[in-house]
Amino acid sequence: MAEGTVVVVGGTQGLGLEVARHYAAEGREVVLSGRDPARAKAVAAEVGGKARGIGLDLAEPAQLADRLAGIDQVAYLVLAAIERDENRVRAFDVPTATRLTTLKIVGNTEAVHVLAPRMDADGSVVLFGGRAKDRPYPGSTMVSAVNGGITGLVSSLAVELAPIRCNAIHPGIVGDSPYWSAKGEAALAPVRDRTPTRRLTTMQDVVGAVVFLLENRSVNGVNLHVDGGWLLL
Ligand SMILES: NC(=O)c1ccc[n+]([C@@H]2O[C@H](COP(=O)([O-])OP(=O)(O)OC[C@H]3O[C@@H](n4cnc5c(N)ncnc54)[C@H](OP(=O)(O)O)[C@@H]3O)[C@@H](O)[C@H]2O)c1
Numbered sequence: 001m002a003e004g005t006v007v008v009v010g011g012t013q014g015l016g017l018e019v020a021r022h023y024a025a026e027g028r029e030v031v032l033s034g035r036d037p038a039r040a041k042a043v044a045a046e047v048g049g050k051a052r053g054i055g056l057d058l059a060e061p062a063q064l065a066d067r068l069a070g071i072d073q074v075a076y077l078v079l080a081a082i083e084r085d086e087n088r089v090r091a092f093d094v095p096t097a098t099r100l101t102t103l104k105i106v107g108n109t110e111a112v113h114v115l116a117p118r119m120d121a122d123g124s125v126v127l128f129g130g131r132a133k134d135r136p137y138p139g140s141t142m143v144s145a146v147n148g149g150i151t152g153l154v155s156s157l158a159v160e161l162a163p164i165r166c167n168a169i170h171p172g173i174v175g176d177s178p179y180w181s182a183k184g185e186a187a188l189a190p191v192r193d194r195t196p197t198r199r200l201t202t203m204q205d206v207v208g209a210v211v212f213l214l215e216n217r218s219v220n221g222v223n224l225h226v227d228g229g230w231l232l233l
């Protein structure tokens with residue numbers, strides 16, 4: 001395993017938090033972030049172990065060098081943040097679309113730019129896209145667009161960062177994640193029915209896949225779909 005800290009951007013809840021919990025339970029130094037430093041610190045205290053919390057806003061990329069200054073050697077970088085805009089093209093909201101696009105494409109890339117010099121050859125990066133890139137849901141217009149953009153970013157970063165590896169995970173609907181579980185069974189049942197495994201992807205399924213992408217030293221430039229085969233039906 002690579003030496004150094006596991007950095008989880010977007011680690012205060014949902015999938016990022018579960019990744020942070022995994023590595024903290026393994027005794028690793030973990031830095032998790034959210035927009036509000038007080039919330040991030042409180043979540044890190046709840047995670048325990050050697051976790052600490054910091055505040056940063058990926059939609060304000062110019063601030064990232066300063067916000068990430070207190071992190072030394074980085075083993076793994078997980079970019080799990082999202083600020084969903086629930087946008088539709090016929091009622092398009094430019095400010096929220098601009099924030100999401102900046103966050104997922106420019107902000108994620110700037111975080112890699114800032115931290116890559118602190119990673120050695122065994123280090124790796126995992127970006128979060130999502131299957132909304134292929135199967136949109138109502139309001140996912142910009143989510144679908146930026147998750148598609150992650151695919152291209154992975155190809156470029158895997159080449160530019162070499163020998164550091166870069167991969168992306170594209171989950172389907174993660175049924176027990178805060179965003180989707182709040183929508184309830186009416187939203188989730190059709191997804192389960194349309195999935196060959198007849199079950200929804202879980203947060204622990206995603207954690208297992210992220211750990212695989214981060215740690216397997218021959219996996220590079222991969223866009224991994226973790227969705228139970230949802231797009232096959
Ligand atoms: N959940 C799913 O079913 C699913 C499916 C496919 C793909 N994904 C992808 O998986 C990733 C995690 O999704 P999730 O559902 O677990 O997310 P989530 O529960 O909505 O959590 C989002 C995280 O991003 C942080 N965040 C929000 N805005 C930010 C900003 N401007 N700058 C920095 N951090 C910010 C939040 O922290 P604060 O609120 O503390 O600021 C929080 O930690 C996302 O990239 C999403 O696209 C999720």
